[in-house]
Every structure is written in structure tokens, then in C-alpha cells.
Ligand SMILES: Nc1nc2c(ncn2[C@@H]2O[C@H](COP(=O)(O)OP(=O)(O)OP(=O)(O)O)[C@@H](O)[C@H]2O)c(=O)[nH]1
Ligand SMILES: [Zn+2]
């Protein structure tokens with residue numbers, strides 16, 4: 001019960017809003033032998049003992065445990081419970097909020113459709129219905145706003161994204177029932193032999209073929225939600241968007257479209273070798289962990305994180321099996337680098353192992369893996385918070401966890417905080433051993449890093465034609481000293497007074513910040529002249545002022561890895 005309450009309330013923020021609210025009810029009062037009043041009293045005592053000190057106790061109704069008889073339509077206790085639900089409903093922040101008069105007819109039409117057991121409809125259908133309302137009909141823009149607001153209130157599900165915006169789930173519980181067709185427990189597996197074996201296989205391998213999924217959806221109770229192929233395809237796309245179904249990455253870089261991974265269904269536990277490294281691996285592994293500021297990582301978040309990671313690197317294929325386990329995965333970053341990731345309590349643990357030696361791990365690879373994982377975690381956290389209706393600013397996300405870097409030591413791993421790593425050369429651990437931070441620093445992109453080796457020929461023509469994004473500009477700002485920047489800026493075709501006024505406007509900011517703001521202005525300036533700003537422009541200006549043009553390689557290199565590792569950055573919606 002504690003776990004369940006914690007899960008429901010795990011992302012409740014400290015606000016005035018009382019939702020979600022938990023009430024306790026016990027059924028089968030009619031079958032209760034003995035003094036029900038006394039039992040009820042005991043139950044109330046129990047829940048108070050359990051939750052009266054809970055950090056979110058304003059979301060727990062501790063006054064009573066409703067003792068109901070679920071098979072009696074006129075049960076007075078059910079009536080009392082219903083009344084209390086209404087009281088809570090009226091305390092919701094959205095209660096009594098004014099809404100446009102024009103919405104009323106369409107809201108009524110949608111609720112009528114629900115009564116007729118219609119669950120998912122096409123945008124076209126809703127347009128047609130809307131058009132019946134003559135002068136109260138919404139125009140396209142208003143219809144879009146209407147759907148987005150209805151989504152945010154939880155009344156419908158509508159994603160205004162290409163590929164998802166052609167259908168609206170007007171009865172969201174339908175999606176829950178669709179999910180239950182494959183995210184379910186053994187005791188609910190269908191009796192049909194074929195279907196049962198599909199699900200059995202899914203729990204063993206974490207994999208389901210699209211054809212098999214569609215077979216499950218042919219069952220009558222699911223067919224009613226998804227009566228045609230277009231709707232089914234929409235639901236598949238939606239589940240992919242929500243990272244419930246994952247299209248596996250393969251090392252061959254070809255996307256196999258007919259099979260999906262379902263991280264939340266895999267029951268196979270990670271094997272022993274996953275955590276305990278062998279003697280050689282201990283010498284060729286660097287570790288990292290994210291500590292969340294929570295007692296535990298909610299299951300939904302854990303699967304979201306694993307799902308996002310599966311979008312970034314291919315799973316290792318070993319003994320004819322994909323190495324995907326319950327809240328754990330073994331991935332291949334390159335031919336000789338493996339990544340082990342698992343989730344335990346409030347931690348996400350990452351081991352990066354090179355086949356041969358630590359020196360062979362390129363700092364750029366380690367740093368970009370770290371940046372990619374961190375970005376994925378940020379997006380997953382944002383998604384999770386926003387799904388729970390607790391808006392959080394993207395800039396606040398990184399305050400929800402801390403990062404530690406570690407090195408295998410004896411039978412465990414010794415960790416040091418990510419801030420410490422750049423400040424110290426060595427540290428002594430609790431086992432009295434001295435650990436070197438040299439390789440751990442590879443987890444972080446080193447902006448002070450010297451330049452490329454003699455073998456570097458600079459970026460190729462295609463790379464030079466790319467338009468620098470903000471990240472490039474920020475990094476470039478941090479690579480050039482502010483003294484030489486003025487000249488550099490002028491060589492980009494800007495005026496000295498532009499630079500001076502930027503310096504003045506952003507006085508008080510870090511010099512890197514000021515330089516990147518100036519570069520953004522340059523970008524805007526180019527675009528206003530209908531020219532494309534390119535890395536080539538930046539490279540030329542560097543050469544003109546005798547700065548090392550390889551600075552551009554440093555700025556860009558990390559990003560190229562980025563592009564190949566993150567193929568799906570838009571996993572957040574509100
Ligand atoms: N005698 C008696 N039977 C009840 C009572 N409440 C529910 N039942 C019966 O218990 C069985 C299970 O009820 P459900 O409503 O399906 O229980 P549930 O926990 O919601 O089940 P899921 O929806 O599968 O999670 C049904 O046969 C109900 O008729 C009650 O208060 N007294
Ligand atoms: Zn140690």
C-alpha cells in the first residue's frame with residue numbers, strides 16, 4: 001500500500017492543488033464477519049499510522065476508510081464516498097474555470113460520442129461534427145486550440161505533431177485498455193494458445209513483432225477500440241512516440257520496422273556478470289551514476305529512461321539474444337566499447353568498458369555518451385513531470401539529480417562527484433586506495449583541450465557548409481579568448497560598434513556568454529541578409545586573425561557524434 005501511494009504521489013509538487021487525491025475504500029462489507037464498525041476503526045487507525053507523517057499527506061484523505069458493499073446499488077456508504085469525490089472535484093484548480101462559450105456544443109457532441117462507445121476518431125470526423133454547429137462552429141485554428149486544451153485537461157488525447165495529429169482519442173481510458181493487451185501480467189494472458197505464446201515470448205525477450213501485436217488487437221475487446229487499420233497504425237505511432245514501443249537500433253544502421261522492443265514487459269533479470277566485472281574489465285571500465293533526489297525512481301520513469309537509451313545505441317546481441325533486461329540494458333557504442341546501464345533504487349548506473357584498455361577510449365566518445373545520457377535523462381524527467389501535470393521548467397531539470405564518476409575498486413566501485421573530478425588529480429577512497437581521476441575526466445567534454453593532432457585535415461566541405469547551431473556558438477565562444485574576439489568578430493563582417501554594444505549590454509555576464517551572444521547576433525545578421533551562416537564563415541574569420549582554424553573541429557566534432565547517437569530528440573510533449 002505504501003509503495004502504491006508513493007508511486008501515485010511521487011511527482012506531486014508542493015502546490016495549492018490537491019490533485020491527485022487518494023481515498024481509501026474497502027469492498028465486500030457484506031461478507032465481513034464480526035463487528036464492521038470495529039474493523040473499520042482499526043483500518044482508519046492503520047492508515048493514519050502509515051501516512052499521517054507522509055510528506056504529501058495533504059493528498060491523502062485520512063478521515064475514513066469507506067466500507068462499501070459493491071453489489072448493493074443503494075449502498076449508503078457508496079453515496080457518502082461519491083459525495084466526498086464531488087467535494088474534492090470542486091476543489092480542483094481547473095474547477096469553475098471559464099471557457100469559451102463556443103466550445104460547449106463540441107464538448108457535448110464529443111461526450112455524446114463517448115456514450116455511443118466511440119473511443120478514437122479522426123480529425124476529419126471531428127471537423128465534420130464541428131461544421132454542424134453553424135455560427136458556433138470553430139475555425140481550424142480554434143479547433144486546434146480546443147483540442148490542445150482538452151488534452152491538457154485530460155479529457156482527450158491529442159498530439160499536434162506530424163503523423164499523430166490525424167486522430168483524437170476522445171476516451172483516454174481506451175488507450176489504457178489497448179495497452180493492457182500487451183503490457184500485462186501472466187495471469188491475464190488470453191486463453192488462446194497463439195496469443196499466449198506471443199506474450200510469453202515478449203516477457204522473455206522484450207521483443208514483439210508488429211504482426212503479432214496486430215494479432216492481439218484482433219481480439220473482440222480490442223477491435224472495438226480500433227475498428228480499422230488506420231486507427232491501429234495511429235495507435236502504433238502514438239505508442240512509439242510515448243516510448244512504450246521502441247524501434248530497435250541495429251548495428252547495420254538499417255531500421256527494422258516490423259519488430260518493437262517493450263522495455264516495461266521484459267521480466268528477465270540482468271545476469272550476474274552485468275554488475276560484477278571480471279578482472280580484466282575492472283581495468284578497462286569507467287563508471288558514472290545519476291543520483292535522483294528521491295527515495296526511488298518511479299517505474300514509469302525507469303522505463304522511459306531505458307526506452308530513450310534504446311533510441312540512442314544498438315543493444316548488444318549475444319548468444320542469439322538481445323541484451324535487454326528488466327530495467328537494464330547492455331549496448332554497443334562501437335566495435336570495442338560496451339555500455340551497461342541499469343536502474344536501481346534512486347540511481348541510474350552506467351559502466352563503459354573498452355575491450356582492450358582505458359587509454360583506447362577516446363575522450364570525445366566518453367564525453368558525448370555522457371552528454372547524450374544526460375540529455376536523455378533531462379528529457380525523460382521533463383516528460384515524466386509534465387505527464388503528471390506538474391509543470392517544470394527545462395532549466396530546473398538538472399537540479400533533480402547529481403552526477404558521480406567512478407572507478408572499479410575491489411568488488412565495488414568508488415565514486416567521486418562530477419565537480420570534484422576536474423579539481424583533483426587523485427583521491428583516497430574508503431578502502432584506503434588512491435584513485436586517479438585522469439580517465440574519469442573523459443566523461444566531461446573538455447573545453448580547454450588543446451587542438452587536433454597533426455593528422456587532422458580540418459572539416460570536409462560538407463561539414464563546413466553546415467549552419468552553426470547555438471551549441472556550436474556557445475562552444476566557439478568558450479574556445480576564443482575575449483581579447484582576440486573583437487577582431488574575429490569584425491572579420492565575420494560585423495562592425496566594431498556592434499561588438500562594443502554587445503559587450504556593454506551583457507556586462508556582468510561571463511566573457512563566454514557575451515561572445516556567444518555576439519555570435520548569435522552575427523547569425524541573425526546573416527539571415528536578415530538572406531545569407532546562410534556556415535562553419536566555413538567562422539573558419540575563415542579564424543584564419544584571418546591568425547587563430548587556429550582547428551578550433552572549429554573541436555567545436556563540431558562532439559556534435560557529429562551527437563547526431564549519430566541521438567536520432568529522436570523530440571520525446572517531450574506537454
Ligand atoms: N460480495 C461482494 N462482491 C463484490 C463486492 N465488490 C465487488 N464484488 C465482486 O468482486 C468481483 C471483482 O470485482 P471487480 O470490480 O472486477 O474488482 P477489481 O478489483 O476492480 O478487478 P479488476 O478490474 O480486474 O482490477 C466481482 O465479481 C464483483 O461483483 C462487494 O462489496 N461484495
Ligand atoms: Zn576505492
Ligand SMILES: [Zn+2]
Pocket residue numbers: 452453456457458459550553554
Ligand atoms: Zn582539426
